[in-house]
Amino acid sequence: MKALEIRDRENWLNLAAERTAGDRLSFQVQYWGLNPQHYDNPLHKHSFYEACYVRSGEGIYQDHNTEYPLMPNTLLLSKPDIQHQIRSRSGLDLWYVAFELDEPNSAPEAAAHYRELASSPWCVRYGIGETPTALIWRALVEQARGYDAQNAPLLSSTAHALLLSLCGAFTEGSDAEPALPPHKLSAHSMRSAVLYIRDNLSADLTVTDVARYMHLSSRSLSRLFQENLQVSCQAYIQREKLKRAAHLIRHSDLGFSEIAERAGYASVHYFTRVFTKTYGIPPGKFRSSR
Incomplete structure (x- = not known):
């Protein structure tokens, strides 16, 4: 994607999918991002979730004191209050979204279930290319190509489906491959x-x-x-x-x-x-x- 097209899609996502709502769960999105040349960021943490989809490139993801190799079709989930960092020498094509539950507008039982995501043993999943999360994410970015006021509800609905899918992506029953062993310095x-x-x-x-x-x-x-x-x-x-x-x-x-x-x-x-x-x-x- 050209730089201008990337910015347009990113802007439309942040405009139309700032908040998503369903029958039982609602989410507040902090930001959407599409970065075709992501290199390094400092060690940091958030008060919300941040999910990243590595489209291409290689690097290292550090989650607390553990490091994981990054490769194409990797999904990351940085959990609230966990120190994390992404590093890459060659650059990553990275799509990402930062979000949190909109508790007042979510059903208590559904919200309690989604909060279990914070205690999942997984923070990295591999081989996600044909899983629901990757397919929905690609559809969402494609929908943002031709954004106008008429398809805003569809964009918001797809964004909501993506955020819901992340819960399944980081559970034992995920179609993605489990995380590789932590990166060992040789x-x-x-x-x-x-x-x-x-x-x-x-x-x-x-x-x-x-x-x-x-x-x-x-x-x-x-x-x-x-x-x-x-x-x-x-x-x-x-x-x-x-x-x-x-x-x-x-x-x-x-x-x-x-x-x-x-x-x-x-x-x-x-x-x-x-x-x-x-x-x-x-x-x-x-x-x-x-």
Whole structure:
């Protein structure tokens, strides 16, 4: 879809399907969205549900402290008050809707049943391409193509059917495939992070830089280092900086300002203070002791 057409459909959805109502359940929609190039968003949470349909692309979805791989025809459900994040290097074609129950206009028994969605063990479903949720969502977006006042009721009705279908999509009886095992950070990931740090020490490297390169959250990167090396990523970076500096002091005649720069320290005075604190003697005496 062209950018202008995408915005038009998104606008019509937000106009005609801001609130949906049925015989027993009604919903308040916070927003509808169609983003053909979604990359990263910060770790955050909502007071409402947010469902996302991955049409194409690959990435990672973090729900609380668990990470799941993203691929085409994946459905996500971010539940109220749960920290979550989407990350992608190549970009995702993502459709999404944020909503909550309109309790005063819903039947109490039906509302109680829908609230059970918050306690579902599922937050990710795979292979949803031909399930009711995906079929309804595609029909809804297609209906928004030719929106006018006359088909507004149909658009609202289809939107309501989609929100109802989400309950079934995240129950044991769903036609979608269950979530894959949580994403495990491999030994290969650990090696990639270590090599990146060693190759980029002179760039005044930070944990955020490494996390961005690895396409992980800073929290996940720290967990990777703690589990594999029993040190924080920050501590590992600092250790590698000092190891490089000590090697250059012992095996070169470079001045301390250049050594500090090559080891990733912007200030030779700060480098000298850190080195002295770690090794117990200043860089000059360390060199003379070789």
